[in-house]
Amino acid sequence: MTDTLEPLRDLLLTAAVVLGALQAGTYYTWASGVMPGLARVDDRTFVHAMQQVNVAIVNPVFLASFVGAPVVAALAVPATTGTARAWVAAGAALAVATVVVTGARNIPLNNALDAAGPVHEAADLADVRRGFEAPWRRWNVVRALTSTASVGCLAWAATLV
Template sequence: MTPILAAAALTAATVLTGLVAGLYYSFAMSVMPGLARADDRTFLETLRHINAAILNGWFALGFVGAPVLQVVAAVAVPFVPGGAAALPWLAAAFLCYVVTLLVTFRVNVPLNNALDAGGPAEGGPADAQRRRDFEAQWVRFNVVRAVFATASLASAAGGVLAYGLGTAG
């Protein structure tokens, strides 16, 4: 593998990891606090629309592409003299990203699916219960995702730095 291809995989992995970390951060810092101020019907309907909208190819590219490219980079960098310095950083990035995947598929997605299965909000007391069943746990675990995605990003960035220093003349 050429140094340019290894660097490209490492850079792309870092960028995609940053996009996913930024998504979780945005939800933690603005989307969910903003929706916390909304009435139950607005809260439920908005999240149902977000759940539908986020299932698209651009999101999938980042969400799936980040860990795939972290692995590709980890396979590629040892073939570049000095590139192996990035390996511990990439391992940490991947492990942190795996935590975000576990939280997503064990907590956030099932909560999203339950919210969607309840159908449209009706504007009554049932909406308040649906919100209580969803909001606190989803928000708490999204913060966990944001923290681990940010740690994954920081580790990937450390890999970029280590790769650059390790391969510099």
């Protein structure tokens, strides 16, 4: 399969790095700016803002990079050989890990936040926030680390081909 995909190797590696960097940048921005900023607002504002973001983020632009990063990285594995292939495989595995963390940890927290209902109907916004904020932040940092490490592996692989 390497012979078939080798002409696409540079394109696949470049696309994997770009898509992965978009994901890493998203999680980094949330970890370094958005969540610290939201930590300064009252419970009602926090819960309402996060509920709205959780709806808005499910859009074609975000989903293209969210799904595209691991898919393109995985496609780049058989297009590479030697030491580069091991780095691409590591990058692909880390990109998949990012999706797994999101699906197993962040999305269930988002769903629980949504299940609290509209802020004007929620019984205890402080309790809703307590159950969401700290674990979501922790798992977002994990996503930032896995996606950033993925980009690093893929970029390093690109220097080896």
